Amino acid sequence: MDEVRAQVADARERGEPLGLATVLVGDDPGSRKYVDMKQRESTELGIESHDVRLAGDISQERLEDELRRLGDRTDVDAVLVQYPLPRGLDYMRALLTIDPVKDVDGLHPVNLGLLAAGEPRIVPGTPRGILDLLQWHGVDLAAKRVVVVGRGLTVGRPLSVLLSSKRDDANATVTVVHTGSRPDDLRAAVEQAEVVIGAAGSPGLIQPEWLVDEPVIVAAGVSFPEGKAVSDFAPGCRERASAWTPTTGGVGPMTRAWLFVNVTNCRRLRQA
């Protein structure tokens, strides 16, 4: 983060502060909490943050107009649309109205496509943060059997691509399981894995007895069934793991750190 701080300070000194716009549609408490945190932390860093909150019953067209307006602003380097959008709104169509160089979450098809092609440009923050977390804690992923539980847009899908990429901090053998998998295959995949990543948002889905050989477990998937954060790993999993991330304060801070790195990446790309 020191590098980000330095770049933010440098841009401010030159009178061209970095600008991040967050767009929250509707009033989902979880999404609101995430956006509040991103707003607070970006302001603390010295990034100019633009906090756009829209009613949950906004039309697709009005949402896209708003995003185009942010896209045209020269003081906005990066635009984040909080995922998921309320029912009835199309997230991908909304993203397509943003210039890919302002797509700070790295979820625009151009950025996801570059990731899949092995030429990553703006990488989604949660997958990127998980890779860092594993590397910093000495988990060498090369040739490891990794299972990702979930194939969602923000975590499972890009993470599985990143983990299997030919790069020094990845190069893993990756299995992806999802609701279309046979329940027995979910269990079998976890039993064989050396690293298990929960990215489902299904509370307590992964059972302790499935963790056979003390794998590393990463709790990215979090849900709030009674207002309290619950991970995809059932109680008792940590005791059977060689290393684990906490449900809160593990992957989340890494996600936000990469959000801010990506703001600087957006600025660099805009100026290129």
Ligand code: NAP
């Ligand atoms: P998503 O789009 O809802 O994807 C969830 C995925 O999990 C889907 O692929 C779904 O399968 C699969 N799944 C759900 N229940 C399952 C089950 N019982 N068995 C097998 N697979 C199951 O979510 P996302 O945006 O990728 O996010 C995933 C999780 O990470 C969520 O809990 C989210 O809150 C959390 N998250 C955490 C952070 C962080 O910083 N810690 C950041 C972003 C997201 P189908 O595809 O078949 O429906």
